[in-house]
Amino acid sequence: MISALPSLLMLTLFYSLAFHMYWSLGGWPAGIGEAGFTTVLKTHASVATNYMAFLLLLTVYAWPMAFLVCVLMRRWRALVPCLAIYALSFIASWCLFRLAPSRFLVWWWD
Numbered sequence: 001m002i003s004a005l006p007s008l009l010m011l012t013l014f015y016s017l018a019f020h021m022y023w024s025l026g027g028w029p030a031g032i033g034e035a036g037f038t039t040v041l042k043t044h045a046s047v048a049t050n051y052m053a054f055l056l057l058l059t060v061y062a063w064p065m066a067f068l069v070c071v072l073m074r075r076w077r078a079l080v081p082c083l084a085i086y087a088l089s090f091i092a093s094w095c096l097f098r099l100a101p102s103r104f105l106v107w108w109w110d
Helices: 005-025 037-071 074-095 102-109
Strands: none
Touching: 005 037, 005 074, 005 102, 037 074
16 A cells, blocks of 8 residues: 555645646636636646656656566565556556546646
């Protein structure tokens, strides 16, 4: 469960931002950017995007090295399933992002 927690948090931040944005703005944003966002909504968006960027960089750059080290070092091989669960939950989270409303996804990716 601990291995999947970072991805679950990422997914929670993503969808909570979508709900917060829809509720706060009374619909989806009309354009790109944060025009018309409240301070709380801007903070929520910043936390969500920064956490996602951090987790993406960690997964792309640090995870492969950690996985390789754990595979090669006999003492650390017990951590390989944890790293595999982490990677699978990360991929699953990215797949679940696609279920968000299209207007939110356009805002998110731009």
